[in-house]
Amino acid sequence: MSREHPTITLPPHGKSRDDVIAAMRKQRAKDVDWHAGQVFSLVFHAGDEAIELLQEAYTLFFSENGLNPTAFPSLRSFETNIIAMSAALLGSSGSVVGNMTSGGTESILMAMFTARQWARANRPHIITPEVVLPRSAHPAFEKAAHYFDMKLVHVSVGTDLCADVAAMRTAVTSQTIMVVGSAPSYPHGMVDPITEIAALAQEHNLLCHVDACVGGFMLPFVRRAGYTVPDFDFSVPGVTSISADLHKYGYAAKGASVVLYHNRELRRHQLFAATEWPGGIYASPTMTGTRPGGAIAAAWAIMNYLGEDGYTEIAANVMQAATAIKGGINAIDGLHVLGDPPMSLLAIGSDSLNIYEVGDEMGQRGWHLDRQQFPPTLHMTINYAHIDNVDRFLADLADSAEIVRKFSLRKTGNRVTVGAAKAATRMLPENVVSRLTGRAASLVGTGDSGGVPQRSAAMYGMMGTLPNRGDLKEIVLDLVESFTMPEDKK
Numbered sequence: 001m002s003r004e005h006p007t008i009t010l011p012p013h014g015k016s017r018d019d020v021i022a023a024m025r026k027q028r029a030k031d032v033d034w035h036a037g038q039v040f041s042l043v044f045h046a047g048d049e050a051i052e053l054l055q056e057a058y059t060l061f062f063s064e065n066g067l068n069p070t071a072f073p074s075l076r077s078f079e080t081n082i083i084a085m086s087a088a089l090l091g092s093s094g095s096v097v098g099n100m101t102s103g104g105t106e107s108i109l110m111a112m113f114t115a116r117q118w119a120r121a122n123r124p125h126i127i128t129p130e131v132v133l134p135r136s137a138h139p140a141f142e143k144a145a146h147y148f149d150m151k152l153v154h155v156s157v158g159t160d161l162c163a164d165v166a167a168m169r170t171a172v173t174s175q176t177i178m179v180v181g182s183a184p185s186y187p188h189g190m191v192d193p194i195t196e197i198a199a200l201a202q203e204h205n206l207l208c209h210v211d212a213c214v215g216g217f218m219l220p221f222v223r224r225a226g227y228t229v230p231d232f233d234f235s236v237p238g239v240t241s242i243s244a245d246l247h248k249y250g251y252a253a254k255g256a257s258v259v260l261y262h263n264r265e266l267r268r269h270q271l272f273a274a275t276e277w278p279g280g281i282y283a284s285p286t287m288t289g290t291r292p293g294g295a296i297a298a299a300w301a302i303m304n305y306l307g308e309d310g311y312t313e314i315a316a317n318v319m320q321a322a323t324a325i326k327g328g329i330n331a332i333d334g335l336h337v338l339g340d341p342p343m344s345l346l347a348i349g350s351d352s353l354n355i356y357e358v359g360d361e362m363g364q365r366g367w368h369l370d371r372q373q374f375p376p377t378l379h380m381t382i383n384y385a386h387i388d389n390v391d392r393f394l395a396d397l398a399d400s401a402e403i404v405r406k407f408s409l410r411k412t413g414n415r416v417t418v419g420a421a422k423a424a425t426r427m428l429p430e431n432v433v434s435r436l437t438g439r440a441a442s443l444v445g446t447g448d449s450g451g452v453p454q455r456s457a458a459m460y461g462m463m464g465t466l467p468n469r470g471d472l473k474e475i476v477l478d479l480v481e482s483f484t485m486p487e488d489k490k
C-alpha cells in the first residue's frame with residue numbers, strides 16, 4: 001500500500017514549555033493578521049480591552065464544564081442570564097426559552113432537528129419533512145438536512161436579493177414543516193421580509209425560523225443607533241425560533257451562540273435524556289456533551305462589559321464605516337454594492353470588471369475578501385476591527401479596480417480571463433484556492449500544475465468550466481479530507 005501522508009507520532013520525550021510555545025508562535029506567523037483589520041468575516045474584534053476581558057473571563061473558567069449545571073452553578077447562572085438577555089433583546093415578551101450552543105451551525109442544527117421532532121409528534125402524515133428557504137440561506141441548513149434526513153426546498157431570491165415570499169408560498173406542500181428567513185443573509189447582507197414569511201407560516205400552520213446568526217446582536221443596536229431596520233424578531237407574529245451568534249457581533253469568544261424558541265412546548269422536542277445507562281442518568285439539551293466553561297463565561301463577561309450603551313456605540317461606529325464603504329464602492333467606476341443592505345454585510349460586484357481579479361489585487365494589498373458566486377462578488381463583513389481602515393480600503397479598492405480595468409483591456413483575447421468573468425464559480429477562502437487549482441486542472445485537462453494559474457481569478461474561471469457540479473463537490477470533499485492530514489514536507 002502506498003503511503004498517503006507522512007507518519008507523525010507523539011514525540012517520545014516531552015519538550016520544554018518554551019520550545020512548545022515557540023514552535024506554535026512560528027506557525028502562527030503564517031496566519032492572516034486579523035488584528036490589522038484587513039480580514040473580513042472570520043474574526044470579530046471589539047478592541048484590545050475587550051479581548052483582554054474575554055481572555056481573563058475565559059481563563060477564569062478554563063477548566064469548568066458546562067455539561068453538568070449542578071456541579072457548576074456559576075456557569076448555569078451565566079448561561080441562563082445570557083439566554084434571558086438575548087431573548088429580551090430579540091423581542092421576547094416573556095415566553096421565549098433557549099439554549100447556548102457552540103455556534104451558528106449548532107443553533108441551526110438544533111432548530112432543524114426540533115422542527116423535525118415537532119413534525120413527528122404533530123404532523124404524523126409527513127414522511128419526508130420539507131423546509132422552504134431562500135437560496136441565500138446559510139449552508140448550515142443543508143448540513144442539518146444532510147444529518148437529519150430532511151428535504152430542503154430552495155427558492156430563488158427576488159431581484160432585490162431578498163426572499164421571494166410569493167415563490168416560497170408556491171413551494172409549500174403538504175410535507176412542509178417550516179419556512180426560513182435570514183436577518184440578514186450572509187452573501188448579500190439583506191434582511192428577508194420576515195413579517196411576510198412568518199405570516200406565510202401562520203397561514204399554513206408551519207414553524208418559522210429566523211436565522212439571525214450574524215444580525216441578532218447587531219440589528220437591535222443598529223436600530224438604537226437611529227437606522228431603519230425591518231422587523232425580524234419574536235415581536236413578529238408567527239416567528240417560532242431564532243438563531244443568533246454571540247461570537248459574531250456579540251463580540252464574544254468563539255464557541256458562543258444561542259438558539260431560542262417562542263415557547264417551552266416547541267423547545268421540548270430538542271431535549272435529550274438517556275435514563276438506562278449504567279453510568280447514570282444522562283441528559284443534555286444540545287448536540288455537544290462536554291462544553292467549555294470559558295466560552296460561556298466570556299460571553300457573559302462581554303455582554304455585561306459592553307451593555308446596551310456599549311453595543312449601540314459600537315454599532316453606530318460600524319454603521320458609519322459601513323455607510324462610507326458602501327458609498328465609496330458605488331463611487332468607483334465599474335464597481336457596485338449588490339442591493340441595499342441595511343447592516344454591515346455586503347457584496348461587491350461589477351458589470352464590467354472581473355471582480356475576482358479585483359479580489360486578487362486587493363489580496364496583494366493585504367485585504368482578505370472572500371469570493372462569492374451566482375453572481376461573482378467579493379464579500380465584506382464590516383465590524384469594529386475595520387472602522388479605522390475605511391479610507392485605506394477604499395483607496396486600495398479604487399486602485400485595484402483601475403489596474404484590473406487596464407489588464408482586462410489588454411487581455412480581452414485571453415480565454416481564461418473571459419471564462420473567469422462569466423464563470424459559475426465556487427466560494428472558497430483565498431488561501432485554499434491554490435491547493436484546489438492543481439486538482440481542478442487535472443480534471444479539465446489544462447495540463448500539469450506547472451501551467452496552473454497562481455492567481456485565484458483564473459482558477460475560479462477554470463472551476464466554472466468543470467464538466468459538472470458533481471465533480472466539483474468531489475474535489476471539495478477531497479480537499480476537506482486533505483485538511484485533516486499532515487502536509488508533505490517538500
Ligand SMILES: *Cc1c(COP(=O)(O)O)cnc(C)c1O
Pocket residue numbers: 102103104105106108138140182184185186211212213214245257
Ligand atoms: C455565520 C453564520 C451562520 C453559521 O454560524 P457558525 O458560527 O459559523 O457556525 C449561519 N447563518 C448565518 C447568516 C451566518 O452568518
